Amino acid sequence: xxxxxxxxxxxxxxxxAFLTINCTxxxxxxxxxxxxxxxxxxxxxxxxxxxxxxxxxxxxGFEATYRKETTSxxxxxxxxxxxxxxxxxxxxxxxxxxxxxxxxxxxxxxxx
Amino acid sequence: GAGVSQSPSNxxxxxxxxVELRCDPISGHTALYWYxxxxxxxxxxxxxxxxxxxxxxxxxxxxxxxxxxxxxxxxTLTIQRTQQEDSAVYLCAxxxxxxxxxxxxxxxxxxxx
Numbered sequence: 001x002x003x004x005x006x007x008x009x010x011x012x013x014x015x016x017a018f019l020t021i022n023c024t025x026x027x028x029x030x031x032x033x034x035x036x037x038x039x040x041x042x043x044x045x046x047x048x049x050x051x052x053x054x055x056x057x058x059x060x061g062f063e064a065t066y067r068k069e070t071t072s073x074x075x076x077x078x079x080x081x082x083x084x085x086x087x088x089x090x091x092x093x094x095x096x097x098x099x100x101x102x103x104x105x106x107x108x109x110x111x112x
Numbered sequence: 113g114a115g116v117s118q119s120p121s122n123x124x125x126x127x128x129x130x131v132e133l134r135c136d137p138i139s140g141h142t143a144l145y146w147y148x149x150x151x152x153x154x155x156x157x158x159x160x161x162x163x164x165x166x167x168x169x170x171x172x173x174x175x176x177x178x179x180x181x182x183x184x185x186x187x188t189l190t191i192q193r194t195q196q197e198d199s200a201v202y203l204c205a206x207x208x209x210x211x212x213x214x215x216x217x218x219x220x221x222x223x224x225x
Contacts, residue, residue, distance in 0.1 A: 037210045043219060044205075045216070046214075089154065100157075103154060105155070108170075
């Protein structure tokens with residue numbers, strides 16, 4: 001079946017550190033890939049997405065590249081801020097339907 | 113325009129009671145999803161409606177859980193004979209169609225005493 005595996009947290013970084021949150025997927029065909037973010041006390045919101053191989057999604061300084069060869073969609077940011085503290089979820093939808101599956105989430109805490 | 117809304121925002125109930133949770137999706141969105149998020153856990157898929165197709169119920173944890181979507185719009189998630197392990201935040205999301213992002217509601221926090 002379709003599934004997403006992301007690195008377990010929690011992740012704690014100092015401000016301005018480099019961030020990588022790993023995400024790998026299992027799916028048939030070419031799924032669309034997403035990163036969602038949940039800030040404290042708020043609902044989930046889309047951070048970025050990529051719909052085909054080699055696409056790079058980017059938003060708010062975050063980037064993720066759709067790597068078909070490694071079935072990965074790792075989230076990166078060059079310099080994190082305290083305001084980036086949140087839970088990050090990797091997700092996919094299969095190529096032929098809208099049945100989205102989420103990873104377990106990775107909690108990021110950025111300290112000043 | 114209005115986003116996905118859910119009601120109630122909080123629900124406290126006693127073990128063994130039935131509860132109904134409501135979701136109003138964004139107008140025109142054909143897909144609607146229910147998820148459960150337990151404390152410190154990720155999102156657990158429960159059920160998915162797409163247009164007039166039969167719903168995908170593969171994520172429902174037991175036969176105490178059911179959901180319906182009337183008129184292709186509003187959805188109700190019903191939990192019968194609630195148990196303490198049902199305590200969680202129940203999230204609803206809608207999507208305009210195939211291969212699109214999902215828009216999430218604020219959730220309903222359910223506490224079963």
